Amino acid sequence: xxxxxxxxxxxxxxxxxxxxxxxxxxxxxxxxxxxxxxxxxxxxxxxxxxxxxxxxxxxxxxxxxxxxxxxxxxxxxxxxxxxxxxxxxxxxxxxxxxxxxxxxxxxxxxxxxxxxxxxxxxxxxxxxxxxxxxxxxxxxxxxxxxxxxxxxxxxxxxxxxxxxxxxxxxxxxxxxxxxxxxxxxxxxxxxxxxxxxxxxxxxxxxxxxxxxxxxxxxxxxxxxxxxxxxxxxxxxxxxxxxxxxxxxxxxxxxxxxxxxxxxxxxxxxxxxxxxxxxxxxxxxxxxxxxxxxxxxxxxxxxxxxxxxxxxxxxxxxxxxxxxxxx
Amino acid sequence: xxxxxxxxxxxxxxxxxxxxxxxxxxxxxxxxxxxxxxxxxxxxxxxxxxxxxxxxxxxxxxxxxxxxxxxxxxxxxxxxxxxxxxxxxxxxxxxxxxxxxxxxxxxxxxxxxxxxxxxxxxxxxxxxxxxxxxxxxxxxxxxxxxxxxxxxxxxxxxxxxxxxxxxxxxxxxxxxxxxxxxxxxxxxxxxxxxxxxxxxxxxxxxxxxxxxxxxxxxxxxxxxxxxxxxxxxxxxxxxxxxxxxxxxxxxxxxxxxxxxxx
Ligand SMILES: Cc1cc2nc3c(=O)[nH]c(=O)nc-3n(C[C@H](O)[C@H](O)[C@H](O)COP(=O)(O)OP(=O)(O)OC[C@H]3O[C@@H](n4cnc5c(N)ncnc54)[C@H](O)[C@@H]3O)c2cc1C
Numbered sequence: 001x002x003x004x005x006x007x008x009x010x011x012x013x014x015x016x017x018x019x020x021x022x023x024x025x026x027x028x029x030x031x032x033x034x035x036x037x038x039x040x041x042x043x044x045x046x047x048x049x050x051x052x053x054x055x056x057x058x059x060x061x062x063x064x065x066x067x068x069x070x071x072x073x074x075x076x077x078x079x080x081x082x083x084x085x086x087x088x089x090x091x092x093x094x095x096x097x098x099x100x101x102x103x104x105x106x107x108x109x110x111x112x113x114x115x116x117x118x119x120x121x122x123x124x125x126x127x128x129x130x131x132x133x134x135x136x137x138x139x140x141x142x143x144x145x146x147x148x149x150x151x152x153x154x155x156x157x158x159x160x161x162x163x164x165x166x167x168x169x170x171x172x173x174x175x176x177x178x179x180x181x182x183x184x185x186x187x188x189x190x191x192x193x194x195x196x197x198x199x200x201x202x203x204x205x206x207x208x209x210x211x212x213x214x215x216x217x218x219x220x221x222x223x224x225x226x227x228x229x230x231x232x233x234x235x236x237x238x239x240x241x242x243x244x245x246x247x248x249x250x251x252x253x254x255x256x257x258x259x260x261x262x263x264x265x266x267x268x269x270x271x272x273x274x275x276x277x278x279x280x281x282x283x284x285x286x287x288x289x290x291x292x293x294x295x296x297x298x299x300x301x302x303x304x305x306x307x308x309x310x311x312x313x314x315x316x317x318x319x320x321x322x323x324x325x326x
Numbered sequence: 327x328x329x330x331x332x333x334x335x336x337x338x339x340x341x342x343x344x345x346x347x348x349x350x351x352x353x354x355x356x357x358x359x360x361x362x363x364x365x366x367x368x369x370x371x372x373x374x375x376x377x378x379x380x381x382x383x384x385x386x387x388x389x390x391x392x393x394x395x396x397x398x399x400x401x402x403x404x405x406x407x408x409x410x411x412x413x414x415x416x417x418x419x420x421x422x423x424x425x426x427x428x429x430x431x432x433x434x435x436x437x438x439x440x441x442x443x444x445x446x447x448x449x450x451x452x453x454x455x456x457x458x459x460x461x462x463x464x465x466x467x468x469x470x471x472x473x474x475x476x477x478x479x480x481x482x483x484x485x486x487x488x489x490x491x492x493x494x495x496x497x498x499x500x501x502x503x504x505x506x507x508x509x510x511x512x513x514x515x516x517x518x519x520x521x522x523x524x525x526x527x528x529x530x531x532x533x534x535x536x537x538x539x540x541x542x543x544x545x546x547x548x549x550x551x552x553x554x555x556x557x558x559x560x561x562x563x564x565x566x567x568x569x570x571x572x573x574x575x576x577x578x579x580x581x582x583x584x585x586x587x588x
Contacts, residue, residue, distance in 0.1 A: 075465070075466055076465060099487065100487065100492070103453070104456070104466075104467070104469075106453075107421075107456035107460070108460055110453075111422075111456065111460025111461065114422065115422060115548060116420050116421040116422040116451075116453060116457065116548065116549045117421075117453050117457075119451050119452055119453050120450070120451075120452070134450075135448065135554075136337075136343060137450070139556070140345065140557070141555055141556075142551045142554040142555075143552055143553040143554075144549060144550060144551055145550050146548055146549050147548040147549075147550070148548050184465035184496065184497055185465050185467065185494045185496050186495040187492070187494055188493035189492075190486070190490055190491065191483070191490065191491045191493065192489060192490050192491075193489040193491075212339070213340075230587070230588075231587075238506065238507070239506070242506045242507035254487055255487060255505075256488075262585045262586060262587050263581060263585045283585060284581070284584050285563070286577065287563075293556065295557075297559075297562040298560040299560075301580075302563050302564055302566060302577060303562050303565045304565075304566050304577070305565065305567075306570070314573070315574040315578075317571075318571070319574075319588070322578045323588070
């Protein structure tokens with residue numbers, strides 16, 4: 001294998017996203033292992049500025065794929081443009097981040113080649129012959145091979161470090177000429193959830209978060225009592241807010257809020273990657289879980305293996321006593 | 327409006343899981359299975375659309391005999407009929423092989439809309455619905471947190487990161503994957519469970535669907551899993567042991583010494 005390894009760059013308000021620079025790290029690693037070349041593609045109606053940002057990061061060529069139809073992301077637009085680029089450039093591996101863009105576009109592109117995609121990978125061996133990913137909410141990992149090319153891959157955010165600036169690659173403008181009608185989705189707008197102003201987890205010093213295993217809105221009281229005793233805020237994993245036990249603004253994680261309190265207590269939360277990314281930067285992390293294998297323990301400073309319905313009330317009592325309210 | 331809902335039977339979220347002898351998948355004996363949580367939201371979305379107008383909801387699954395249970399759940403909850411791809415030739419497939427089989431079954435329904443859960447809670451591959459859309463040549467959108475009918479099709483709010491959403495319009499027919507929390511799924515009533523017994527459940531084999539058995543199931547797969555294992559653990563933190571009260575006291579001490587918040 002000595003073809004091209006193509007990184008699909010994502011931008012946010014014109015800036016190249018950090019996760020895209022993580023992909024470039026992987027692309028460079030794969031290029032070195034296979035004797036191939038690391039390339040990147042920026043798609044848009046005006047992609048040259050972002051392509052120029054990427055060009056100084058150790059890739060040989062950055063394709064600035066330009067078309068009025070690529071002004072906003074659509075699955076059809078991205079798949080059609082990348083299909084053409086790949087056909088003309090001889091690409092063996094295409095790398096996306098496992099983001100709302102990546103999981104939407106990558107399988108669509110692999111389908112063009114009648115192949116499954118390799119989704120949410122966290123490691124690679126043998127120059128792209130063996131890929132590793134997690135399953136069952138991080139409980140297990142599995143290694144995979146794909147019999148066929150190209151390998152269309154989505155990479156978990158944070159699995160590779162962002163690349164350093166290095167060298168100066170070429171920016172190559174490509175006019176892709178999408179036919180009108182080729183894009184069936186019509187982008188309307190991007191919206192942000194309105195903040196209620198009632199809770200502000202992002203600036204909280206103390207957060208006590210509960211998970212699915214609390215079991216009901218009523219039982220969530222034990223989490224609230226501990227948060228009150230500490231003078232902190234209540235956080236939650238997604239199933240809690242999905243079920244309506246708490247409003248969405250309490251949800252910590254990739255599709256909720258990223259928090260960085262001095263103290264984060266996670267009770268009955270397994271530690272799925274989407275939760276971890278939202279709280280791992282907390283100053284001091286306490287995890288309570290009855291499963292000693294729970295991935296949450298890997299990011300915890302203090303691990304308590306036990307039943308939250310015993311531990312949490314005992315802790316509330318001890319905190320109140322320590323503060324002289326007991 | 328004819329709506330297909332693709333569903334999968336997965337291990338219950340609190341099942342005690344172990345790895346099989348080949349290290350390719352979990353040991354499936356002795357655990358409980360149920361409807362993939364993401365699919366419950368997809369089913370509810372289909373039933374809501376049906377409630378708002380008229381139409382038919384067809385539940386489709388690919389899986390062994392035991393997977394009939396999730397179709398029964400769908401029928402009892404309000405789906406009108408079901409298709410179960412349970413022939414041996416369909417089993418053990420990768421996402422492409424599965425999407426190919428599902429597409430053949432879905433073509434027989436000629437739906438206006440195909441709804442799927444965002445991902446399966448077991449393998450979390452999050453790709454079969456998009457492959458399916460590719461095979462059916464339908465446009466798709468993933469991670470819907472809102473689906474609305476429009477004159478020309480549907481308007482979908484896709485969930486992005488950090489509490490943002492992307493609004494897109496799609497024509498019909500299309501394939502949409504649904505995120506958890508989009509709605510409040512209903513549960514089957516006793517009446518629904520009784521009614522489900524009279525509803526149709528088809529079990530076509532590859533020949534019925536006009537597909538070559540070598541293209542589906544394990545034979546048609548090119549993505550292979552091996553060496554399944556518990557991931558190497560990063561060095562975790564200090565483990566506190568003792569009675570709940572002892573642990574609580576030790577923890578108060580740690581919080582005092584390390585955080586400055588007490
Ligand atoms: C695109 C996408 C975005 C997502 N965004 C987010 C997000 O922003 N935030 C988020 O949190 N999730 C998010 N998720 C969901 C995520 O993948 C997990 O499903 C979720 O975090 C699991 O929540 P949980 O830990 O509460 O539940 P589970 O994974 O079911 O874990 C429950 C835990 O409780 C433990 N337990 C059970 N009983 C007890 C007891 N009595 N005492 C102590 N421990 C007990 C169990 O051992 C288990 O570890 C997202 C998923 C996707 C696909």
